Amino acid sequence: MLLQIKPIIPSVDMRTPDWLTLDHVWLPYTQMKTTELPVPVVSAQGVRLKLADGRELIDGVASWWTACHGYAHPHILKCVAEQLEKMPHVMFGGLAHEPAYRLAARLAALLPGDLNHVFFSESGSVSVEVALKMAVQFWRNQGQRERRTKFVSFRNAYHGDTFATMAVCDPEEGMHKLFRGVLPEQFVLEIPDTAEKRAQLDRFLNENKNQIAAVIIEPLIQGAGGMKFHDPVVLRDLRILCDRHGLLLIFDEIFTAFGRTGTLFACERAAVVPDIICLSKALTGGTMPLAATVTTSKIFDAFLSDDSEAALMHGPTYMAYPLGCAAANASLDLFASEPRLAQAAAIETQLREELAPCRRAPGVADVRVRGAVGVVQMDRPVDATALRAHFVEKGVWIKPFGDILYLTPPLIIEPSDLSALTSAVHDVLHTR
Numbered sequence: 531m532l533l534q535i536k537p538i539i540p541s542v543d544m545r546t547p548d549w550l551t552l553d554h555v556w557l558p559y560t561q562m563k564t565t566e567l568p569v570p571v572v573s574a575q576g577v578r579l580k581l582a583d584g585r586e587l588i589d590g591v592a593s594w595w596t597a598c599h600g601y602a603h604p605h606i607l608k609c610v611a612e613q614l615e616k617m618p619h620v621m622f623g624g625l626a627h628e629p630a631y632r633l634a635a636r637l638a639a640l641l642p643g644d645l646n647h648v649f650f651s652e653s654g655s656v657s658v659e660v661a662l663k664m665a666v667q668f669w670r671n672q673g674q675r676e677r678r679t680k681f682v683s684f685r686n687a688y689h690g691d692t693f694a695t696m697a698v699c700d701p702e703e704g705m706h707k708l709f710r711g712v713l714p715e716q717f718v719l720e721i722p723d724t725a726e727k728r729a730q731l732d733r734f735l736n737e738n739k740n741q742i743a744a745v746i747i748e749p750l751i752q753g754a755g756g757m758k759f760h761d762p763v764v765l766r767d768l769r770i771l772c773d774r775h776g777l778l779l780i781f782d783e784i785f786t787a788f789g790r791t792g793t794l795f796a797c798e799r800a801a802v803v804p805d806i807i808c809l810s811k812a813l814t815g816g817t818m819p820l821a822a823t824v825t826t827s828k829i830f831d832a833f834l835s836d837d838s839e840a841a842l843m844h845g846p847t848y849m850a851y852p853l854g855c856a857a858a859n860a861s862l863d864l865f866a867s868e869p870r871l872a873q874a875a876a877i878e879t880q881l882r883e884e885l886a887p888c889r890r891a892p893g894v895a896d897v898r899v900r901g902a903v904g905v906v907q908m909d910r911p912v913d914a915t916a917l918r919a920h921f922v923e924k925g926v927w928i929k930p931f932g933d934i935l936y937l938t939p940p941l942i943i944e945p946s947d948l949s950a951l952t953s954a955v956h957d958v959l960h961t962r
Contacts, residue, residue: 545583546570559705566915569922574601577943579927587927590951592940595753595785597816599864600940606815606860613856622650622849629855636862637824640794643803647830649823649842650850654784654810655690657821658746660844661780661806662694664825665744668778668832671840682717682735682745682777686755689746689782698746700755717742723760728767735775744778744805745771749796750900753785757905757936759898762800769802778805778829784821788812789874789941792901794865805829815861820854873941877902880945881937884952891959895933904937906955917958924954935959 550570557565570582577600579587592598599606613629620627630650638646651657662681669678683689683698690696696706697713706713717738722728735742749765752758772779781804786796790812793799797807806829810821833842864870881904888906889897896907914930921928928935928951937951
C-alpha cells in the first residue's frame with residue numbers, strides 16, 4: 531500500500547509552455563499512459579531552478595546528484611565556452627587532444643593507490659559495462675577463456691540500465707524484474723555487514739572463485755537501490771576477501787564520488803584501493819555527460835601483448851570528447867580552489883540536526899545521514915507524484931522514490947536554503 535498524502539490545489543497557476551506536450555517525448559522511469567506533465571524549467575542558477583511561470587525551486591537532489599557546484603558556475607561555463615570555440619569534438623581513435631590527456635593525469639593523481647589508467651566513455655552505465663568487460667577479459671588474457679565470467683554484487687545494488695549492468699542490480703527489489711530470464715544470472719548476495727554474513731561470503735567465494743571475475747559494490751551508499759548505508763569496514767573486508775580468493779574488486783563510485791560522501795572519493799573513507807573504479811555524474815559538475823573507468827596497473831598490464839586480440843576492443847563515438855573533458859577539468863579546478871569538502875561536512879552536520887525531528891513523524895522508519903546525503907525512510911512506499919507536487923508548492927525540488935524521501939543538494943548550498951529543504955520534508959510528513 532502506498533503512503534498517501536492529502537491532495538493539493540496549486541496556489542499559483544502554472545502556465546504551460548507551448549512546447550510542453552507528451553506527443554513525442556518518452557520520459558524516464560515513467561508510465562506514459564498515466565503520467566502528468568513534468569515541471570517546466572527555463573533556467574538554472576546556483577541551487578535554484580526557474581520555472582516557466584516565474585517561480586523558483588531550491589534543488590534538493592542536484593539533478594540526480596550531478597550538480598555538485600550548483601548550476602551555471604562561471605568557471606565551468608568559461609572553460610566550456612573556450613573549448614567550444616576551439617574544438618567541440620574530435621574522435622579519440624588515432625587523434626589526441628589536451629583536455630582528455632590532462633584530465634586523465636589529474637584523475638590518476640587524485641585517486642588513491644595506483645588507479646592510474648583512465649578509459650573514458652559517455653555515461654555511468656557504460657563505464658560499469660566497460661569495467662565488467664575489463665574484468666572478464668583480464669582473466670581471458672591470462673588463459674582462462676571458459677571460466678571467470680560471473681560477478682558478485684549485492685542486494686539493493688543499482689549499477690545502471692544497460693544489459694550487463696542490469697544483471698548486477700538487485701533482481702528482486704530493483705526495477706529490472708521484467709528482464710529476468712533474459713539477463714545473464716549473476717551472484718547477488720547480502721552485503722557482509724556482520725561477522726556472520728562476512729563468513730558466509732568468505733565460504734561462497736571460496737566455493738565459486740573459479741567462476742567469478744570480480745566483486746562489484748557501490749561504496750558506503752547504495753544510491754538508486756534505496757540510499758542504503760554500510761560502514762567502511764565492509765569495504766576493507768571485501769578487499770581482504772577478494773585478495774584471499776584471487777578476485778578483482780570494482781567500486782561503482784558514480785554516485786558517491788566528488789565529495790558526496792564527505793571525501794573526494796568514497797573509497798578514501800575506508801582506505802581501500804579497488805582494482806577498477808567507475809566515475810560519472812558529478813565528474814563534470816553536472817554540465818556534460820562524461821564517465822571514466824579507471825584501473826590499476828595490474829589490470830592495464832594484462833592487456834599489453836604482441837597479440838592484437840588482447841587489446842580492449844571498446845570505443846564510444848564521443849569517447850573523451852573535448853567539451854566534457856573541459857568541463858571535468860574545470861570541476862576539478864573548483865575542488866582545488868573552493869571549499870567543497872568543508873561544505874559537504876557542514877551539510878552533513880546540518881542534515882543530522884534538522885532531519886532528526888523527522889524520527890518522531892508518523893510512518894517514519896529511519897533517518898540517516900552520511901556526507902551530503904540525508905534520508906528519511908518510511909515504513910511503506912510513498913506516493914511520489916503527490917509528494918513532488920507538495921514540495922513544488924513549498925518552493926523546493928525533492929524527488930522521492932520507493933519508501934524514501936532524500937536530500938542530495940549541491941555542495942554549495944547555503945544553510946538557509948538547506949533549512950528550506952529540511953523544513954519542507956518535515957512539513958510534508960505532518961500533512962498526510
